[in-house]
Amino acid sequence: MSIAIQGELGSFSHEAALKMNPQATILPCSLSAEVFAAVERGEVEGAVIPIENSLAGSVSEHFDLLLRHTVAIERESLLRIRHNLIALPGSTLGDIRRVSSHPVALAQCRRFFEEHSKITATPFYDTAGSVKQMMEAGDRSMAAIASAQAASQYGGEIVLSGIEDDPENYTRFFLIRRRDRLQPDAHPDKVSLAFAVENRPGTLVAALEVFASQGTNLIKLESRPVPGRPWEYVFYADYQLSDPEAADAPLKLLASHCSMVRELGRYRAAAGAV
Amino acid sequence: MSIAIQGELGSFSHEAALKMNPQATILPCSLSAEVFAAVERGEVEGAVIPIENSLAGSVSEHFDLLLRHTVAIERESLLRIRHNLIALPGSTLGDIRRVSSHPVALAQCRRFFEEHSKITATPFYDTAGSVKQMMEAGDRSMAAIASAQAASQYGGEIVLSGIEDDPENYTRFFLIRRRDRLQPDAHPDKVSLAFAVENRPGTLVAALEVFASQGTNLIKLESRPVPGRPWEYVFYADYQLSDPEAADAPLKLLASHCSMVRELGRYRAAAGAV
Incomplete structure (x- = not known):
């Protein structure tokens, strides 16, 4: 299966x-918009996108893109995020003066930088890309923070492993496919949807009341602005299903309260994702 | 009044x-955490922080910091965000090859970059800082995207004004103060609060039901992860008050459904912020 991702190998x-x-x-692909476009144009069979990190929160741009494209969620998966300090083969911790990585990764390794005050953190656009750049520069005073996959991809050496502050660091990923190529799960137990309410008093509460009245087990609720309509929001919700037949009721009821309702996917919850 | 801000003058x-x-x-201050610490230590009388942009969405880090510090919201204000192309005095559009700014500002001026394909966008950590750097470099091929305030601060010249794609571009700011120094508004009509629910089926819906049952006009609802507790969330809500006396009822009712409830401030809604 061909799968597009955002960021470097x-x-x-x-x-x-x-x-x-x-x-x-x-x-x-360099940009997330390119990932979604590749799926939509059929250039790849699917894409794997991070949607939420247990420490950093949601990847807002991916919520926006899910709604804008004719794609759907086929599966979800959790990855434990383990940050590694990667340098040129043979480099030691004492050689390193500058460590580059994505700002989120740098922020998740704050303790490492506190304990190694001679080392400067340098923001870079991508975790794996920071390893690639460090290898190309061939400079012993440089290192990068990225996955073990990145070390093996570019021939870097892991100097320290697991340098993240908080081991409870997981990212939730979606496998998305074009809607007409979707291979739906036969036993879904989770639904992701988007809905928008008009900017009038009480509309948001009326929509939320649907979940309450149905006894829906809402697991996540996220909001994003509507471009061009200040202080109007699109909400993204995940709810659990005890029975696959029960998936449609909240969707239908919401439709009567909302200016827009769209199902983004129904799938099996990943172990540990609730 | 002394006011701390994140970012350059x-x-x-x-x-x-x-x-x-x-x-x-x-x-x-370079970092948002320093801004909050300066308020808490009494080094400044208050701070002005962006909390939400009508296109880019919430400034998640500031929600997290509001909860972690003994500060409260005293006022809110809306600023129309007008992006300007700023260069060395005497530079013309034809001279410019590279434009730096904060990634969010660059993303909000996509049309400008499409229409000027010879110009490369370069991400920088700060909008005003990109003007400062450009002026220091003294390079005619460089420009920056920032506020008119930044042009006058650093002596740059506005080559083009209002280059943002969408004129409906507003940022909502809070004036925050230490809780013991707060000068509360006598006629508040808006409340901001944070609440957390336990990770058990139905807890989120039960909390939301409080707003529904009280007929509360909920205007915004935002979620953030709880560090160290994957897939547990803190919710941030804003609601409108028709009567200042009505502020307490939802707070009290929420307390019986939530593992944490905290009022972040009650204040007058800025014109246009609803």
Whole structure:
């Protein structure tokens, strides 16, 4: 299966895609918008995108893109995020003066930087890309923070493993496919949907009341602004199903209260994702 | 009044702080955590922080910090975000090859970059900082995207004004103060609060039902992860008050359904912020 990811080869998305499909051929894209476009144009069979990290929160841009494209969620998967300090082979911790990585990864390794005050953190656009750049520069005073996959991809050496502050660091990934190519799960127990309410008093509460009145087990609720309509929001909700037949009721009821309702996918919850 | 802001002098936060208090003395801080710490330690009388942009969405880090510090919201204010192309005095559009700014500002001026394909967008950590850097470099091929305040702060010249794609671009700012120094509004009509629910089926819906049962006009609802507890969330809600006396009822009712409830402030809604 061909799978698009955002970021360089060796990224956590690459790790997640191989976990979901060990035989996958990976197509790296610089921008998330390109990932979604590749799926929509049929250039790849699917894409694996991070949607939420247990420490950093939601990847807002991916919620926006899910709604804008005719794609749907086929599966979800959790990846434990383990940050590694990666340097040129043979480098030691004492050689290193500058460590680059994505700002979120740097922020998740704050303790490491506190304990190594001679080392400067340098923001870079991508975790795996920071390893690639460090290898190309061939500079012993440089290192990068990224996945083990990135070390093996670019021939870097792991100097320290698991340098993240909080081991309860997981990212939730979606496998998305074009709606007409979706292979739906036969026993879904989780639904993701988006809905928008008009900017009038009481509309948001009326929509939320649907979940309450149905006894829906709402697990996540996220809001995003509507471009061009200040202080109007699209809400993204995940709810659990005890019975696959029960999936439709909240969707139908919401439709009568909302200016827009769209199902983004129904799938099996990943172990530990609730 | 002394006011801390995140970012360099000339930032949109600087503009917002002067709009709220024209006589303010501004203390620029590199990190948002430093801004909150300065307020808490009493080094400044308050801080002005962006909380939400009508296009980019919430500034998640500031929600997290509001909860972690003994500060409260005293006022809110809206600023229309107008992006300007700023260069060395005398530079023309034809001279410019590279434009740096904060990634969010670059993303909000996509049309400008499409129409000027010879110009490369370069991400920088701060909008005003990108003007400062450009002026220091003294390079005619460079420009920056930032506020008019930044141009006057660093002596840059506005080559093009209002280059943002969407004119409906507003940022909502809070003036925060230490809780013991708060000067509360006598006629508040808006409340901001945070609450957390336990990770058990139905807890989120039960909390939301409080707003429904009280006929509360909920205007915004935002969620953030709880560090160290994957897939547990803190929710941030804003609701409108028709009567200042009605502020307490939802707070009290929520307390019986939630593992944590905290009022972040009650204040007058800014014109246009609903």
